[in-house]
Amino acid sequence: MTGALAHFGPRRRVYPSFFAKAFQRELAYKFEYFIGVFNGLLFMFIFTSLWEAVYAGPTAATGGTAFTREGIITYAVYAMLVRISMTQEESGIPAKVRSGEIAMDMIKPVNYMLMTLAETGGGTLFHWVTRVAPIFAVALFAFDAWPPSDPLNWLMLGVSWVFGYLIFFYLNFAFALLAFWFVETFSFQLMKFGLFTLFAGGIVPIDFFPDWLQPVIAFLPFPSIIYVPTALFIGHIPAAEAGSLIGVQVAWTVGLGLLCRVMWGMGQRKLIVQGG
Amino acid sequence: MSEGPLVVVDHLSRHFTLTESRPGFWGSVTGLFSRATSVRRAVDDISFSLEAGEFVGYVGENGAGKSTTIKMLTGILVPTSGTVRVGGLVPWESRRENSRQIGVVFGQRSQLWWDLPVRESFDLLRSIFRVPEGRFRENLAELDDALELSPLLATPVRKLSLGQRMRCDLAAAFLHDPKILFLDEPTIGLDLIAKDHVRSFLKRINQTRRTTIVLTTHDMDDIEALCERIVILDEGKIVYDGATESLKRRYVREKGVVVEFHGDPGVVTLPDLPTVRVEGEGAKRRFSVPVDSVGVATVIAAVAARFAVKDISIHEPKVGEVVKRIYDDPASLTRPEPGP
Ligand SMILES: Nc1ncnc2c1ncn2[C@@H]1O[C@H](COP(=O)(O)OP(=O)(O)OP(=O)(O)O)[C@@H](O)[C@H]1O
Ligand SMILES: [Mg+2]
Numbered sequence: 272m273t274g275a276l277a278h279f280g281p282r283r284r285v286y287p288s289f290f291a292k293a294f295q296r297e298l299a300y301k302f303e304y305f306i307g308v309f310n311g312l313l314f315m316f317i318f319t320s321l322w323e324a325v326y327a328g329p330t331a332a333t334g335g336t337a338f339t340r341e342g343i344i345t346y347a348v349y350a351m352l353v354r355i356s357m358t359q360e361e362s363g364i365p366a367k368v369r370s371g372e373i374a375m376d377m378i379k380p381v382n383y384m385l386m387t388l389a390e391t392g393g394g395t396l397f398h399w400v401t402r403v404a405p406i407f408a409v410a411l412f413a414f415d416a417w418p419p420s421d422p423l424n425w426l427m428l429g430v431s432w433v434f435g436y437l438i439f440f441y442l443n444f445a446f447a448l449l450a451f452w453f454v455e456t457f458s459f460q461l462m463k464f465g466l467f468t469l470f471a472g473g474i475v476p477i478d479f480f481p482d483w484l485q486p487v488i489a490f491l492p493f494p495s496i497i498y499v500p501t502a503l504f505i506g507h508i509p510a511a512e513a514g515s516l517i518g519v520q521v522a523w524t525v526g527l528g529l530l531c532r533v534m535w536g537m538g539q540r541k542l543i544v545q546g547g
Numbered sequence: 548m549s550e551g552p553l554v555v556v557d558h559l560s561r562h563f564t565l566t567e568s569r570p571g572f573w574g575s576v577t578g579l580f581s582r583a584t585s586v587r588r589a590v591d592d593i594s595f596s597l598e599a600g601e602f603v604g605y606v607g608e609n610g611a612g613k614s615t616t617i618k619m620l621t622g623i624l625v626p627t628s629g630t631v632r633v634g635g636l637v638p639w640e641s642r643r644e645n646s647r648q649i650g651v652v653f654g655q656r657s658q659l660w661w662d663l664p665v666r667e668s669f670d671l672l673r674s675i676f677r678v679p680e681g682r683f684r685e686n687l688a689e690l691d692d693a694l695e696l697s698p699l700l701a702t703p704v705r706k707l708s709l710g711q712r713m714r715c716d717l718a719a720a721f722l723h724d725p726k727i728l729f730l731d732e733p734t735i736g737l738d739l740i741a742k743d744h745v746r747s748f749l750k751r752i753n754q755t756r757r758t759t760i761v762l763t764t765h766d767m768d769d770i771e772a773l774c775e776r777i778v779i780l781d782e783g784k785i786v787y788d789g790a791t792e793s794l795k796r797r798y799v800r801e802k803g804v805v806v807e808f809h810g811d812p813g814v815v816t817l818p819d820l821p822t823v824r825v826e827g828e829g830a831k832r833r834f835s836v837p838v839d840s841v842g843v844a845t846v847i848a849a850v851a852a853r854f855a856v857k858d859i860s861i862h863e864p865k866v867g868e869v870v871k872r873i874y875d876d877p878a879s880l881t882r883p884e885p886g887p
């Protein structure tokens with residue numbers, strides 16, 4: 272056997288391999304992560320400045336919420352960190368359907384959703400190392416937002432982050448799968464982006480929305496993604512409510528997971544593999 | 548394994564609905580409310596079956612429905628009607644299970660990971676298909692031998708040339724020992740040497756491993772060199788399905804014998820063989836031999852008996868010429884014997 276072939280190690284497990292390869296693939300684009308760190312800090316600066324301005328006026332516009340000036344700055348910093356830590360590359364399904372490239376995934380004996388999740392996870396881990404960690408380090412000093420020291424807050428963050436991440440993943444996946452039915456999915460993506468930006472809590476905490484709207488938002492999956500992990504972490508929501516909020520997250524995770532499965536099953540029969 | 552054919556295609560059809568967009572602005576506006584649709588029968592009620600170990604050429608003009616058929620056989624497109632069984636499985640119902648027993652190459656696409664070195668892609672495929680260690684190494688060594696992969700392994704796929712990528716994709720389709728290979732134009736972009744390597748590789752695995760191979764190509768030399776059986780598709784229908792040789796025999800009633808003489812023999816006639824036509828002038832002449840009535844050997848003997856012969860070559864008809872004639876006039880296949 273030639274030297275080049277001897278390089279192959281023992282066989283590995285499938286989905287962990289997808290995870291690892293996605294991580295590795297990101298390495299190919301080194302320039303990306305400097306830009307990523309810069310962008311993250313820039314946005315953090317913009318939003319904290321905005322809140323400073325809002326709270327600086329003679330009549331502090333707290334919007335009737337429980338947020339103090341320090342509280343809202345802390346929220347802005349950690350919401351931004353949670354948001355960056357969940358960054359998910361577009362799964363690329365619409366583009367793959369359009370080009371017919373999806374065929375090359377479908378000729379492999381893989382669970383497509385699990386594969387996408389593993390790849391997304393690999394990319395996310397990469398972002399943690401290259402973006403979240405440095406931004407967190409800088410933010411600690413630049414924005415004076417020390418994290419809570421109680422391990423309970425960290426535990427709540429850990430658990431609710433995982434479910435928030437899964438909900439976000441399933442939402443992205445479900446919207447991407449619409450490409451199996453509709454040639455043009457841009458408007459759906461726009462809608463998802465809009466709803467996410469408004470209601471996930473990445474920019475404005477849910478508390479600031481009008482009273483009549485808040486219960487409506489609570490019925491959507493979006494607050495579970497960023498608002499719940501962030502608010503639990505910084506202690507804006509008392510730990511006593513953690514159980515029910517995480518329960519809601521679990522319900523969304525299961526529900527959306529099932530929805531994706533059903534959509535995938537139906538979409539496969541609908542899909543027209545283009546080209547060739 | 549169950550007995551009977553490995554692949555059974557039974558009254559398979561796939562129609563596409565085309566919405567006709569009307570030209571211009573008002574066309575688009577009215578198109579929002581009512582649309583003229585038409586149906587294209589990309590694959591139109593075809594049936595055939597493949598035995599294990601067959602090497603079949605699947606040919607037809609552009610748009611004949613070849614790729615559409617392959618997509619259904621590989622389980623990535625659901626037919627409008629009809630059934631398919633591949634190794635007992637209905638491909639689009641058991642897509643994942645089916646994909647374990649087949650290998651697929653779509654010439655204009657790659658199943659490798661764009662940003663990863665070829666080696667990493669192979670490694671992933673090995674995990675996906677759960678190829679046992681020993682088997683993987685054996686296959687890889689054989690593939691390396693046939694397709695010269697070693698120098699390519701460290702290169703990211705996006706940096707390979709078309710022909711290099713195609714070789715890697717062929718290897719990728721074969722890593723897991725598929726029972727059946729579906730190859731949709733696997734030789735586009737290959738240079739002559741690479742093409743030769745690919746051909747001998749395919750021939751070898753077909754013979755030594757009894758891998759069933761379905762080959763779609765526009766290169767009739769591929770078919771000539773490899774496929775004992777040929778299926779010809781025209782506008783979604785099968786117009787010929789049978790041995791490549793008998794197709795040739797059916798169409799070709801003449802063989803050419805080109806004879807080079809020592810010097811110009813002047814007027815050449817074969818009085819005993821009046822049906823043989825002689826063409827050309829000078830030292831090189833061509834004899835058109837109607838194979839139904841006259842043997843090539845008889846002609847050669849007759850020529851050699853009367854003239855000083857320097858060199859003789861026999862021109863067998865090529866599949867390509869035959870297929871071209873069928874493309875031009877598909878009805879000719881069903882017509883009874885044409886007159887002389
Ligand atoms: N997604 C689609 N929508 C509408 N029509 C389609 C679609 N895919 C294929 N067709 C039509 O079906 C017919 C068969 O296409 P197919 O790709 O199977 O041809 P082919 O035999 O592979 O041709 P080629 O040699 O050019 O690759 C063509 O007329 C094509 O226009
Ligand atoms: Mg084709």
